[in-house]
Amino acid sequence: MAEDTIIGIDVGTTTVKALLATTDGRQLDRFSGSYPTARAGNGVVEQDPEAWLYRVLGALAYFERNFDLGGLKGIGICSQVNTHVFVDGSGRALAPAIVWQDGRCASVAAELDAQVDNARRIEWWGAPLPIDASHGLSRMAWMRRHHPDLWEMTRWVMAPKDxxxxxxxxxxxxxxxASVGLVGHELGYLSPLLDLVPGAASRLAPLHGFTHVAGGIVGGLPCAGTPVMVGAMDAWGGMFGVGVHRPDAAMYLSGTSEIMGIVSPSRVPTPGVIAFPTYDGITLHAAPTQSGGASIAWLGGLFGKNPEELSALAATLEPNERVPLFLPHLQGERAPIWDAHARGLFVGLDAGMGPAHVARAVMEGVGYSARWLLESLERSADCRVEPIHCGGGGFQSEVWNQIRADILGRTLRRVATSDVAALGAAAIAAVGSGVFPTLGEAIATIIDFDREYHPNPNSAARHEFGFDLYKETYEATRELSRKLVEFHGG
Structure with missing residues (x-):
């Protein structure tokens, strides 16, 4: 007799990750399939939407081929957000998807941003959230202006999961x-905002809750007939996947970017923080960077080393050995500064330093970017949090995990799987298919932890200095970076 199972899928920035689990939380198998990202210069970052679908279908076919899925209850999908695909009436993509890292819409975003004052932002979003180059409205305004033919053919503007x-x-x-920036506190689209771009409102899909059944998989595809849930953005899927849903709990997700969040009913409007509308009793204050694991991948490409080899290099240094300061703004920065012109920087390099010093500097620089998130988030949520639940591919390095615990000055509690957003998507599938009545009960059943990292008090003074210098360096070079970016045309 087939076991009762659920599938969780995460359409990430670089990879589709999927897992098959029993409804009592045992993970039976995993699937991973990566796809390329095209970087054409001038801030353009694109992906082929068909590549997402191909890997999703590949995951379903893999599980169907290797297991008896007669007891499959449902499928949940999470994905990267602020990545947008323009879709025609037949459901086909009209152009490559504009990835969240893409900065081509910065100028049109600035025009839109100038039309909304801070009082209105706080009324809509609970925080002075900017309309930046990754905002859905900026993307629609850019397409309408630069490709009016494609805009006319567009029926839907969608996130990858949708x-x-x-x-x-x-x-x-x-x-x-997942419709971040387009929705207000009442969980509906913001008509006054959408009216800034004629035709925007009519191109957005109807809104439903995470666990709502969107429909069954059509005949001829793997797992045909299985109900698929609407799902959530990757940050919320990851939040569920690291066991966070109650007030005063915190998460730290590390993948291509670093994402931190705190659940708290308090709202203190704080620049740079995304204060999501309250959903199912959860008020999430969140903040994403631009280049977390992406910084490690960039350095690995330069050195010809994988993340494990970079960690081994960094481990050869004493914890308090002097290393340069690194700003991980390789393609602008999101929270808390939201500066599309910010760029990466090393400060303090000297001839006595080698690859180990650079590797540790990059790990520390990403850690300082996360500390800036935490500082802003605790102000927004009006609470101090510890421990912080963590997970994602970037938390597979023991060396880097300890560095981040030391920089944050907080205990980090790691979940026992790296595929945390897929695990959260599985929890959503379990609730949507009726296996559990609430997400809280699903999370309590399927989430487990494997290790804690405690901050070393002997490193506290060094990282206080390093963090202060990190912020000071950004402020001192901000205008220089802007001039350089503008001179080279983005």
């Missing part, structure tokens, strides 16, 4: 949380 759901089930859906 595009995949459309192709799997034939149903156009979205959720209010």
């Amino acid at each position: 595009y995949c759901i459309l192709r799997l089930t034939g149903e156009a859906v979205a959720d209010p949380i």
Whole structure:
């Protein structure tokens, strides 16, 4: 007799990750399939939406081929957000997807941003959130201005998960949380905002909750007939996947970017923080950087080394050995500064330093970017948090994990799987298919932890100095970076 199972899928920035689990939390197998990202210069960062769908179908076919899925209850999907695909009436992508790292819309974003004052932002979002180059409205305004022919053909502007759901089930859906920046506290689209771009409102899919059944997979595809849930953005999927949903709990997700969040009913409007509308009793204050694991990948490409080899290099140094300061702004920065012109920087290099010093500097620089997030988030949520639940591919390095615990000055509690957003998507599938009545109960059943990292008090003074210098260096070079970027045309 087939076991009762669920599937969770995460359409990430570089990879589709999926897992098959029993409804009592045992993980039976995992799938991973990567896809390329095209970087054409001038801030352009694109992906082929068909590549997402191909890997999603590959995951379903893999599980169907290797297991008896007669007891499959449902499928949950999470994805990267502020990545947008423009889709025609037949469900096909009209152009490559504009990835969240893409900065081509910075100028049109600035025009839109100038039309909204801070009082209105706080009224809409609970914080003075900027309309930046990754905002959905900026993307629509850019397409309308630069490609009016494609804009006229556009039926839907969708996040990756919603595009995949459309192709799997034939149903156009979205959720209010992944529609970040387009939705207000009442969990509906913000008409006064959307009116700034004629035609924007009519191109957005209907909103539903995470656990709502979008539809069944159409015949002829793997797992045909299985219900697919609307799902959530990767940050919320990851939050569930690291066991966070109650007030005063905190998460730290590390993948291509670093994402931190605190659940708290308090709202103190704080620049740079995304204060999501309250959903299912959860008020999440969140902040994403631009280049967390992306900084490690960049350095690995320069040195010809994988992340494990970079960690081994960094481990050869004493904890308090002098290393340069690194700003990980390799393609602008998101929270808390939201500066598309920010750029990466090393300060303090000397001839006595080698690859180990550079590797440790990059790890520390990403850690300082996360500390800046934590500082802003605790102000926004009006609470101090510890421990911080953590997970994601970037938390597989013991060396880097300890560096980050030392920099943050907080205990980090790591979940026992690296595929945390897929695990959260599985929890959503379990609730949507009726296996559990609430997400809290699903999370309590399927989430487990494997290790804690405690900050070394002997490193506290060094990292206090390093963090202060990190912020000072950004402020001192901000205008220089802007001039350089503008001189080279973005």
